[in-house]
Amino acid sequence: MKRLSFSNVMLWAGLAFIYLPMVILVIYSFNGSRLVTVWGGWSVKWYVGLLDNTQLMSAVARSLEIALYTAISAVILGTLAAFVLTRITHFKGRTLFGGLVTAPLVMPEVITGLSLLLLFVLMAQLFGWPAQRGLSTIWIAHTTFCSAYVAVVVSSRLRELDMSIEEAAMDLGARPWKVFFLITVPMIAPSLAAGAMMSFALSLDDLVLASFVSGPGSTTLPMEIFSAVRLGVKPEINAVASLILLAVSFATFLAWFFSQRAEEKRKKALQQAMDETTGKATSLQAEKA
Template identity: 60%
Template sequence: MSLPAVRSPWRRVILLVGFLFLYAPMVLLVVYSFNSSQLVTVWESWSLHWYRVLFQDSAMISAVTLSLTIAALAATMAVVLGTIAAVIIVRFGRFRGHTGFAFMLTAPLVMPDVITGLSLLLLFVAMAHALGWPADRGMLTIWLAHVTFCTAYVAVVINARLRELDRSIEEAAMDLGAAPLKVFFVITVPTIAPALVTGWLLAFTLSLDDLVIASFVTGPGATTLPMAIFATVRRGVNPEINALASLILLVVGIVGFIAWRLMAHEEKKRIRDIQKAKRG
């Protein structure tokens, strides 16, 4: 009997245990979102009652809308800034301050959220006193704070993709007379598109999930979804939260599946193009 055949059952068991550990709580949450009882852990009967309660809760819907808007805008800006930063680090070679720039770019990855939130709060307060802007803390300050720490994650993802990129096609295009900017948008960006999508999804998730930093930099007029959920849970677990979490899991699952299919298609197309180019 071969060694892989001997280990195969154990691999299946470990994989099954891992999936149960990760996804069993989510499945349980979705099941209990259809529970008609007001007690989260006591099953009564199947019902859509808590979904109706959720859609009638204007405060929670407002928090969801605000969080999704901030997350989308922060992820988009983080991709733009992260791409620029990654290109500077990978393509511009060594320059004065290169090490410091790389260190400061990745510092938010290891910085505690409490320190990041407090430092941004002090910055916004100092700017308001010195410049009169921002006058109020709210959606804008949360967005700026999320862009700050999401950019670091996006830059790391795109940095890794740029380092393993074959530059022969880019060099050939420049030899044929293409401007560097045109080469970047026509060749480089489509090639690193999977990394851009991955970075955007990562930044979107981090922004949507943030509680600590948003709590520091927000004002009384802006409440994000994690803040609303945390305030609700402190008063007791509400079955309405189960319904909300189930809808978020559904949306995230659909978006993740679509992104995975698109990235897999682009990767297969890229491999086919490389093989054709080598045969040619």
């Protein structure tokens, strides 16, 4: 019998530590009892009851809307910042600009949220906007926070690109904006997708920033769950969390499936090109002989 090594034991222990609570959460979402600590048999009534819980479902829809807008705006701003940091190497204040871009990564969210709150209050006093804090202020706060992550991911990809392709396109007469959209963007598309998914997840999960910059009628899902958990875990929360886990797992599976198909197509195309090259070399040798 093959003995388990220390690395395998630690691997399985780590996986159990991460995923076992999620499995327990999904199981208890089918608990028929209203008390979380008491098992009352299998039931799906909490999933059905979500349709009548307008407050919780409104928070879910609100969080998804903010996360979608945040992902789009963070990718745009983060990509522009990454392009400036990697392609414009010499300009005054470059070090300061790089520090400002990456500052949200190391700054505590409490400080960031308090700073944004004071900013919005001052803007409301000076310009009359925002009249009240809500979805727009949460979106701005999340975009400020997530753009730093996108900038780091995209800049690492831009540094690995071969600039000779872009230079060749510009030598052939292509304008810089056309080179960027037709050559650079397709080559950094995986990093853009990764930044968008990261921003979506961070926005959907954020509690601290949203607590500072939210207002009446703009409660997000983390805020709703946090306020409800303080009074005790409700079965509806387990059901919502299980549905989110299902959606994330399904999206992850689709990303893996399409990436595998793309990799297989790339390998087939590479093998076909190698076969054609070998066939041509063989035919040339035969002709010479």
